[in-house]
Amino acid sequence: MPRMSSDQRHAIDVVLNGKPVRGEAEPRMLLTDFLRHELGATGTHVGCEHGVCGACTVTVDGMMTRACLTLAVQVQGCDVRTVEGLAIAPDRLSVLQAAFRRHHALQCGFCTAGILMSLDAFLRANPAPDEAQIRDLLSGHLCRCTGYTPIIRAALDAAAELASQSVEFDSSHA
Numbered sequence: 001m002p003r004m005s006s007d008q009r010h011a012i013d014v015v016l017n018g019k020p021v022r023g024e025a026e027p028r029m030l031l032t033d034f035l036r037h038e039l040g041a042t043g044t045h046v047g048c049e050h051g052v053c054g055a056c057t058v059t060v061d062g063m064m065t066r067a068c069l070t071l072a073v074q075v076q077g078c079d080v081r082t083v084e085g086l087a088i089a090p091d092r093l094s095v096l097q098a099a100f101r102r103h104h105a106l107q108c109g110f111c112t113a114g115i116l117m118s119l120d121a122f123l124r125a126n127p128a129p130d131e132a133q134i135r136d137l138l139s140g141h142l143c144r145c146t147g148y149t150p151i152i153r154a155a156l157d158a159a160a161e162l163a164s165q166s167v168e169f170d171s172s173h174a
Contacts, residue, residue, distance in 0.1 A: 008026070008027070009024040009025060009026055010024065010025055010026075010027065010073055010076075011023075011024055012024065012025050012034065012038075012072055012073060012075065012076050013076060013077060014075050014076070014077070014078055014079070014080045015078070015079045015080065016035075016039055016041060016080050016081075016082070016085070017041075017080075017081055017082060017084055017085030018085060021039055023038035023039050023072075024038065025038065025071075025072035025073060027071070027073060028071065029071065029072045029073075030049075030067065030068055030069075030070065030071060030072065031056075031058070031065075031067035031068075031070040031071065031072050031074070031075060031080075032044055032046045032049075032056045032067040032068050033046075033072070034072035034075075035058070035067060035080070035082060038072075041082045041084055043082050043083035043084045043113045044056055044058055044067055044082050044083065044113060044114075045110055045111075045113055045114065046068060047068075047110070047111070047114075047142070048068070048142075049068045050068070050069075051066040051068060051069040052142070053111070053114075053141065053142040054066070054111065054114040054115065054118065054140050054141035054142065055110060055111050055113065055114045055141075055142075056068040056114060057113075057114035057115075057117045057118050057141075058080060058081060058082050058117055059080070059081040059117060059120070059121050060075055060078050060079070060080055061078050061079050062079070062121065062124075063121070064117065064118050064121045064122075081117070081120075082113070082117070083112075083113035083116055083117055086116060086117075086120060094120070095158050095161050095162055095165070096116060096119055096120055096123065096154075096155075096158040097116065098158075099154040099155070099157045099158035099161065100112070100116065100151075100154045100158075102154070102157070103150045103151075103153045103154035103157060104150050105146060105150040105151045105153070105154040106145075106146065106151075107145035107146055108144075108145050111141055111142060111143045111144075111145075114141060115138065115141050115143070115151060118137055118138075118140065118141065119134075119137065119155050119158070122134075122137050123155070123158065123159055123162060127159065127162060127163055127166065128159060128163060129155070129156075129159055131152060131156065134152050134155045134156065135148075135152065138151060138152070
């Protein structure tokens with residue numbers, strides 16, 4: 001069997017934030033580098049490069065994923081969401097992003113993209129979390145600026161708002 005050169009590039013097709021895109025990656029290129037340098041999704045930050053800090057968190061087929069621990073070739077054909085895909089429209093923040101803004105849940109912003117992505121996926125799966133569950137989720141993220149308190153308040157506020165929207169939606173379609 002012929003050996004593949006490590007510098008050979010592969011076409012990678014993904015759905016990025018709802019749009020089909022194609023890029024090229026060497027076999028050992030990390031998803032963080034692919035997203036940032038090949039696809040221009042620079043909201044995904046590179047922090048520790050060991051999967052510890054959470055700054056690189058994205059979702060792949062709806063699952064929270066550390067992009068610094070994932071090879072670009074592993075997401076071939078997948079649905080990838082980054083922080084750029086959270087906003088409802090270019091001029092309209094998501095409920096979660098708006099809650100972060102209201103509660104001043106960011107300072108330098110370096111960790112924010114990963115935290116938003118984790119919370120977004122978590123709130124989709126757990127629409128009525130308590131503070132302990134939010135704290136547990138956030139234990140996988142390092143933030144050196146906020147002390148986490150405003151992040152927790154924002155997450156709980158967003159969960160409450162999403163729950164009230166769900167009730168309004170359900171009752172209007174009964």
